[in-house]
Amino acid sequence: MPALRTVPAPDVPEFSGWRASAACSGLPPAVVFARRVADAEPALRACARCPVLRQCEESVAPATSWFDGVSAGRLWRNGRPVAVEGRR
Incomplete structure (x- = not known):
């Protein structure tokens, strides 16, 4: 699988505040909004180092x-949370 290239977040209001600090902010939407574990893995790895998990869950609900x-x-x-082996 080729390495995913991150893209800078656009300079629009939805990417300001806590979203600008999110570890996934440069990932392609297809990764962040993936439905399959294999496709979502880069975003899940980003979450492991993300400083704004609480804000993310509160905002996205x-x-x-x-x-x-x-x-x-x-x-x-x-x-509903999907069971991902080796994760909470």
């Missing part, structure tokens, strides 16, 4: 928003 993707160190599908 994955359990109440039927979120699909990676938020706060977990992969979510339809607002």
Whole structure:
């Protein structure tokens, strides 16, 4: 698998504040909003070093928003955490 290239976050309001500090801020949306573990792995690795996990979970509210993707160190599908072997 080729290495994923990170892209700088656009200079728009949605990427200011805590989002600008998120370890995943430069990852492609297809990785952050992946539904499969293999596709989401780069985002999950980013979460392991992310300084804003709490803000991410509070803002995204994955359990109440039927979120699909990676938020706060977990992969979510339809607002439920997906079991990922070797992770919480």
